[in-house]
Amino acid sequence: MKMRLSVFDVQGLAFGIVMLSIGVVFLKSAGLVTGQTAGIALLLSYVLPLDFGPLFFLVGLPFLLLAWVKRGPVFALRTVIVVLGVSVVSQLFAQTILFERLEAWAAALLGGACCGVGLVAVFRHNASAGGMTIVGILIEQKTGFKAGWFQLAVDALVFLASAFVLTPSQLFYSFLGALITNFAVIWNFDVAQSATGRPGYGRSAKRGADQGA
Numbered sequence: 001m002k003m004r005l006s007v008f009d010v011q012g013l014a015f016g017i018v019m020l021s022i023g024v025v026f027l028k029s030a031g032l033v034t035g036q037t038a039g040i041a042l043l044l045s046y047v048l049p050l051d052f053g054p055l056f057f058l059v060g061l062p063f064l065l066l067a068w069v070k071r072g073p074v075f076a077l078r079t080v081i082v083v084l085g086v087s088v089v090s091q092l093f094a095q096t097i098l099f100e101r102l103e104a105w106a107a108a109l110l111g112g113a114c115c116g117v118g119l120v121a122v123f124r125h126n127a128s129a130g131g132m133t134i135v136g137i138l139i140e141q142k143t144g145f146k147a148g149w150f151q152l153a154v155d156a157l158v159f160l161a162s163a164f165v166l167t168p169s170q171l172f173y174s175f176l177g178a179l180i181t182n183f184a185v186i187w188n189f190d191v192a193q194s195a196t197g198r199p200g201y202g203r204s205a206k207r208g209a210d211q212g213a
Contacts (some may be wrong), residue, residue, distance in 0.1 A: 002158050005078075006190075008125075009078075009125045009126075012122070012124060012125035013078065013081060013082060013085070013119050013121070013122060013125050013127060014085075015118075016082065016117075016119070016120075016121030016122035016125070016127075016129075017082055017086055017117045017118070017122070018089065018118070019114045019115070019117045019118030019121065020038070020082075020090075020114070020115055020118035020119070020129060021085075021086055021089040021090040021092075021093050021118075022093060022097075022111075022114045022118075023110075023111045023112070023113075023114030023115035023116075023118060023152075023181075024038060024042070024052060024086070024090045024093075024094075024111070024115070025090065025093045025094055025097050025111075025175070026106075026107045026110045026111030026114065027042060027107060027108075027111040027115075027128075027177060028042060028045070028052060028094065029099050029102050029107060030102050030103075030104045030106075030108070030111075030173070031046075031104075031109030031166070031170055031171075032104065032107055032108060032111065032166075032170055032173055032174040032177060033153075033158065033159075033162050033166065033170075033174045034111070034112070034115060034158075034174065034177055034178050035151055035152070035154060035155025035158050035159070035178045035181070035182070036129070036131055036132050036133055036151055036154060036158070037056060037059050037060045037063075037129065037131025037132060037133070038056060038086075038115070038129065038131075038135070039155065039158040039159075039162075039174075039178070040055075040059050040131070040158060041055040041056040041059050043158070043161065043162055043165060044059070046052035046165055046166075047165060051094075052090055052091070052094070053086075053087040053088060053091040054087065054088060056083065056087050056090070057084065057087040058131075059130075059131060060083050060129075060130030060131045063131050063132070063134045063135070064076055064079060064080060064083075064130065064134075066134055066135070066138075067079050067128070067130075067134045070090050070138050070190060071134070071138065074126060074203060075126050075128075078122075078125070078126055078127035079127045079128050079129075079130055079134065080128065081127070082122050082128065082129055083129065086129065101111040104169065104170065105173060105176070107173070107177070108174065108176040108177035108180070109173070109176075109177070109180065110146055110174040110179030111177050111179055112176065112178065112181045112184075113153055113181075113184065114179040114181070115177075115184075116180060116181040116182070116183070116184025116185055116186060116188075117204030119133065119181065119184070119185050119189075120184060120185055120188045120189045122178040122180065123137065123147070123189050124189065130152055130203065132150075132151065132154045133151065135150070136150040136151050136154075137172070144160050146185075146186050147185060147186075147189065149182075149186060150209050151181075151182050151185065152178070152179075152182045155175075155178045155182065159171060159174065159175055159178070162174060165192055177186070
């Protein structure tokens, strides 16, 4: 098992953690949710006496075993780094980034974009943000069905539960933010980029190997 991280991987994972954490701060500050594990954790943080960070780690924990079995220890351990990183950094940012005024539409736009960019970054460096994002990558790897589309389907279930907690306005803007996040992943990530960060690397390498054969 090779867990050694190159400088290239470290910067990619660190960037992803920071962008995901900033996205969470935007959404949380406006009382919005997003999809996937982060959305579940945000939703629970509104009804339970726990902050987003600990909830995000706890909700994503069961999926780490799936990551270890299906994608191997390197992917699983990198995902642990991302989950722990977002849990800690989002808590730090929540205490240091304060908004005097934050419109819900702006929070949805900026939070959704930051989360989308963050997910693309960690996906490209052979990791995930835990939870259902792990399942999304596995499905794309096995079937070619885009991870972003799968995440959008899961998000629909999260928002169905959110309808019992959020106002219609909050629910609408939350859904808008989730759309932005998922389309950022759909348009900017392909499973061939996983573990390389480089566009189309996996496919071009496979073509080269096939031609060489």
